[in-house]
Amino acid sequence: MRFSYVTLPDYPLTESIEMIKTADELGYHAVYSVDETWHKDMWILFAAAADKTTRIRFGPNLTPIGLREPTLVCQALATLDELTGGRTECVFSIGNFGLLHQYGMDWSKMKPLSRVKEAHHVMRTFLDTGAITFEGEFYRYNGLFTFARPVQERVPLLIGAMRGPKSFQVAGEISDGCHHALSYSKEAYEYMVENVKVGAERAGRDWRQLDLGAWCVTVCGPDSAEAKRTARTMVAFYISAMPNEQLERHGIDPADMAPIVEALGGGELDRALELTSPEVAEKLSIAGTPEECAARIREIESTGVNHMILCITDPAIVKTFTGRDVSVPDCQGQLRLIAEQVMPAFA
Amino acid sequence: MRFSYAMLPDHPADELIEAIELADELGFYSVCGADETYHKDIWSIFAAAARSTKRIKLTTDVTHVILKDPTIVAQQAATLDELSGGRVEIGYSIGNFGMLEQYHVADKGARSVHRMREAHEVISTFLRDGVIDFEGEFYRYSGLFTSARPVQERIPLKIGAMKGPRSFQLAGEIADGMHQALAYSREAMEYAVEHIKIGAARTDRNWQDLDLGAWMVASVSEDSRAARDAARVVAAFYISAMPAEQVERHGIDPDSLRPIVEAFTAGDVERGVELTTPELGDRLSCAGTPEEIVEKIRADVVPSGFNHVIFALTDPYLVEQWSGRRVENVPSLAGQLRLIHDRVMPHFA
Numbered sequence: 001m002r003f004s005y006v007t008l009p010d011y012p013l014t015e016s017i018e019m020i021k022t023a024d025e026l027g028y029h030a031v032y033s034v035d036e037t038w039h040k041d042m043w044i045l046f047a048a049a050a051d052k053t054t055r056i057r058f059g060p061n062l063t064p065i066g067l068r069e070p071t072l073v074c075q076a077l078a079t080l081d082e083l084t085g086g087r088t089e090c091v092f093s094i095g096n097f098g099l100l101h102q103y104g105m106d107w108s109k110m111k112p113l114s115r116v117k118e119a120h121h122v123m124r125t126f127l128d129t130g131a132i133t134f135e136g137e138f139y140r141y142n143g144l145f146t147f148a149r150p151v152q153e154r155v156p157l158l159i160g161a162m163r164g165p166k167s168f169q170v171a172g173e174i175s176d177g178c179h180h181a182l183s184y185s186k187e188a189y190e191y192m193v194e195n196v197k198v199g200a201e202r203a204g205r206d207w208r209q210l211d212l213g214a215w216c217v218t219v220c221g222p223d224s225a226e227a228k229r230t231a232r233t234m235v236a237f238y239i240s241a242m243p244n245e246q247l248e249r250h251g252i253d254p255a256d257m258a259p260i261v262e263a264l265g266g267g268e269l270d271r272a273l274e275l276t277s278p279e280v281a282e283k284l285s286i287a288g289t290p291e292e293c294a295a296r297i298r299e300i301e302s303t304g305v306n307h308m309i310l311c312i313t314d315p316a317i318v319k320t321f322t323g324r325d326v327s328v329p330d331c332q333g334q335l336r337l338i339a340e341q342v343m344p345a346f347a
Numbered sequence: 348m349r350f351s352y353a354m355l356p357d358h359p360a361d362e363l364i365e366a367i368e369l370a371d372e373l374g375f376y377s378v379c380g381a382d383e384t385y386h387k388d389i390w391s392i393f394a395a396a397a398r399s400t401k402r403i404k405l406t407t408d409v410t411h412v413i414l415k416d417p418t419i420v421a422q423q424a425a426t427l428d429e430l431s432g433g434r435v436e437i438g439y440s441i442g443n444f445g446m447l448e449q450y451h452v453a454d455k456g457a458r459s460v461h462r463m464r465e466a467h468e469v470i471s472t473f474l475r476d477g478v479i480d481f482e483g484e485f486y487r488y489s490g491l492f493t494s495a496r497p498v499q500e501r502i503p504l505k506i507g508a509m510k511g512p513r514s515f516q517l518a519g520e521i522a523d524g525m526h527q528a529l530a531y532s533r534e535a536m537e538y539a540v541e542h543i544k545i546g547a548a549r550t551d552r553n554w555q556d557l558d559l560g561a562w563m564v565a566s567v568s569e570d571s572r573a574a575r576d577a578a579r580v581v582a583a584f585y586i587s588a589m590p591a592e593q594v595e596r597h598g599i600d601p602d603s604l605r606p607i608v609e610a611f612t613a614g615d616v617e618r619g620v621e622l623t624t625p626e627l628g629d630r631l632s633c634a635g636t637p638e639e640i641v642e643k644i645r646a647d648v649v650p651s652g653f654n655h656v657i658f659a660l661t662d663p664y665l666v667e668q669w670s671g672r673r674v675e676n677v678p679s680l681a682g683q684l685r686l687i688h689d690r691v692m693p694h695f696a
Contacts, residue, residue: 010494013430037418040495041426047394048430069414069450071384079388082360083395103416104487143614144449147357147668148387320494 001301001346004030005335006061006215006311009040010320016040017049022332024053026339030089032061032309035068036099043076050083057087061179061215061309062160064095065119066110067103071144074126077155078148086151091179091213092119093160093167098241113166114138120157120174127155158211163243165195172199177211179309182238184216184284184296188249189303213307214300219287220312220337221328228278230326231287234313236260236272237321238284250283269322286310290341297342310338348649348695351377352684353408353562353659355581356387357668363387364396366680371400373688377436379408379526379562379657382415383443390423397431404434408526408562408657409507411442412466413452418491421473424502425495433498438526439466440507440514445588458484460513463506467521474502505558510590512542519546524558526657529589531563531633535596536651560655561648563633566662567683567691571635573676579628580670581661583620586631587611597630616670633658637690644695658687 005028009016020031031049033042046058058080063073073090081088094100094112101107118136126132131145158177161167171178172195180192193212200207217238221227239247240261244254257280263272281287286296297308314331318324329337352375356363367378378396380389393405405427410420420439428435441447441459465483473479478492505524508514518525519542527539540559547554564582568574586594587608591601604627610619628634633643644656660683663674678686 009426013426037422037491037493039493040429041390041419041423043388044390044394044423044426044430047391048398050395067416068419072414075384075386076388076391079360079391082387083391102489102491104489140451142449142451144384144446146384146386 001297002029002211002307003338003343003346004028004032004213004307004309006032006034006309007331008311008317009033009042009045011316013040013045013048016045017052019331019335020049020056021052023335024056026335027343028056028335028339029307030057030059032059032091035060035063036096038099043080046080047083050080053084055087057089058084059089059091061091063090063092064099065092065115066095066100066105066107066112070119070122070139071126071132071141071146074123075146075148078127078146078150081150081152081155088150088152089156089158089176090123091158091160092116092123096241111137113170116159116167117170117174120159123157127157156211158213160215161192162241163245164192165198168192168195169199169202172196172205172207172210173203177213177307179211179213179215179307181215182217182242182284183214183246183249184286184300185250186299186303187251188246189214189300189305191249193304207304211307212305213309214305215309216311217285218293218310218312218334219285219328220290220293220334220342222289222337223328224288224292226326227287227289227328228282230313230318230328231285232276232278232281233273233318233322233324233326235281235284236264236276239276240264252280252283273322290337293338294342294345297346301346348644349376349558349560349655350687350692350695351375351379351404351406351560351655351657352687353379353381353657354680355381355659355665356389356392358664358680360387360392360395362664362680363392364399366684367396367403368399369681370684371403373684375403375684375688376655377404377406379406379438382407382410383446385446390427393427394430397427397434400431402434404436405431406436406438408438408560409440410437412439412462413441413447414450417466417469417486418473418479418488418493421470422493422495425474425493425497428497428499428502429495435497435499436503436505437470438505438507439470443588460517461485463514463517464521467504467506471504503558505560508539509593511539511592515539515542516546516549519543519552519554519557520549522557524560524655526560526562526655528562529564529585529631530561530593530596531631531647532597533647533651534598535593536561536648536653538596540652555652558655559653560657561653562657562659565632565640565658565660566634566677567637567640567658567686568677569636570676571639573674574636575625575628575632575634577661577663577666577674577677578632578634579623579625580620580666580672581659582628582632583607583623584611584669586623599627599630620670620672634661637686640687640691641694644691660684
């Protein structure tokens with residue numbers, strides 16, 4: 001099992017850089033970040049952190065090709081690959097539906113799956129050869145080239161997916177892996193792995209060679225109740241991003257979640273948090289003591305997932321999003337706790 | 348007169364970062380980086396150099412707003428502004444025409460000035476407020492917000508323009524400055540200033556307060572011929588990016604350049620460079636000994652009203668990367684920065 005972490009680039013940049021240094025020292029596989037307009041620019045953060053680290057890998061998780069031109073993503077990736085001496089990878093999808101909506105884009109009319117497949121071809125080509133001539137349905141290039149060349153022979157390209165099943169299958173068929181965000185149940189990951197296998201078989205590939213990641217909102221602390229309370233304050237924000245089918249794979253009736261999404265949409269933060277029951281919060285996060293976190297990860301591991309991507313939620317993030325105070329360890333404290341008391345159980 | 352240098356970020360990243368650090372020490376106003384797919388990502392290079400420099404401004408010269416959404420430009424600029432302690436400036440345009448053609452972007456001509464105006468509003472609003480609701484012809488946002496906030500009260504926002512006249516007027520009207528690429532003649536610069544004045548008058552602004560930058564392919568060496576020959580190679584590549592009107596402002600018949608453009612389009616770099624005569628090279632670059640460069644700035648730039656010289660430095664590495672040619676007697680980036688600092692800048696202090 002690989003362990004990586006996701007940082008939301010909302011901290012002062014110097015603090016974010018310190019966190020990345022800590023994760024590097026503790027042996028995390030990768031630091032990922034969301035490439036969304038809502039936050040600071042993760043490429044700039046990573047470029048600034050690159051030479052302060054030696055082992056940890058870097059990448060967007062994920063970057064939205066509905067909003068960002070795929071060749072420009074490659075240009076940034078290749079430059080970061082040079083700055084890190086070959087330590088980048090890229091998880092992409094069409095993008096966060098809520099974000100696209102704010103740009104006046106309706107994802108359902110954007111043929112997301114075909115677009116992701118085409119973007120994969122474009123990015124693979126541009127990264128591998130530094131040039132592209134292509135006539136696609138969504139992307140067209142004539143003799144485009146770049147001096148931005150990666151150091152790695154092959155920068156891994158992974159697909160981020162949530163609803164499935166076709167997106168999971170496509171990931172298994174063409175990409176270097178599938179990262180599935182915001183699922184926590186055995187059922188959800190079994191469903192993902194099963195469909196990744198379908199895709200991999202279609203292309204005659206071994207699914208076990210793929211990077212199968214679970215992107216999870218995580219709070220790890222010595223005080224179980226406080227960790228769970230912390231997670232609960234943040235879960236509401238993520239519910240609106242989950243497709244109905246995915247909620248159902250957690251034994252949650254999407255209709256029950258509608259009032260939460262509505263309250264959040266109307267800016268009623270307190271009400272949204274109140275409506276998020278402790279049971280739902282527990283189902284939609286990994287929160288608790290290191291032992292409790294390990295037990296949840298164990299369950300996810302049993303499905304074939306081989307990479308945990310922990311979106312660590314700390315007091316600063318909770319404060320930024322909700323204005324509330326919680327007393328769990330800060331990001332670096334949690335990174336340490338996980339490295340010392342969770343990761344060894346999976347070594 | 349301000350002095351900056353422009354990088355075509357194709358060198359090894361370490362070398363680019365060291366050059367920025369040196370320019371910072373030497374007191375250059377800004378490092379200007381071309382944000383085009385052809386090169387390494389300028390934002391990442393700037394980010395890597397931000398914390399090891401103190402004074403130098405980090406300017407995108409230029410970034411582009413068709414392939415890249417203006418809110419993302421603002422997000423990047425704000426993040427870099429935090430990292431650099433408030434040293435970011437944005438130069439933007441719709442993008443290099445040749446590059447847009449390679450993306451099959453159709454609407455690059457007709458409405459580009461309107462798009463530039465709209466992008467200006469989007470970028471300045473998003474930088475100022477951190478949120479935006481906007482219904483424009485080219486851009487639409489509802490409730491978009493960001494945690495990326497600049498340190499500077501106001502990040503300078505400058506327009507890159509070449510053909511004019513409406514783009515020059517727009518810059519005079521709304522922007523903090525105008526950078527004109529590939530203009531070397533006094534005529535071309537005077538033409539731009541004339542229209543910047545028209546635009547500035549529309550909004551009752553003093554055009555002399557604006558940052559008017561001449562972005563020039565440049566090379567400096569003790570060996571005049573070597574520098575001019577190096578610059579000629581890179582200038583040849585840029586001929587296809589020049590609008591016909593801009594070519595004419597250099598006393599050159601655009602038709603006479605057609606074979607050069609055709610050679611580059613066909614991928615025949617050797618022939619394109621060959622066809623670019625030394626005389627053309629001299630007209631379409633700013634190269635030579637430090638003394639020759641001083642003379643050129645005195646003769647063409649100063650009288651026009653431009654107040655900022657931006658040297659797009661051509662060194663042996665760049666020439667070889669682009670054309671396979673080897674040049675001798677031309678210093679590296681660092682060497683040229685020193686020559687400019689020691690023997691050009693003092694004349695305009």
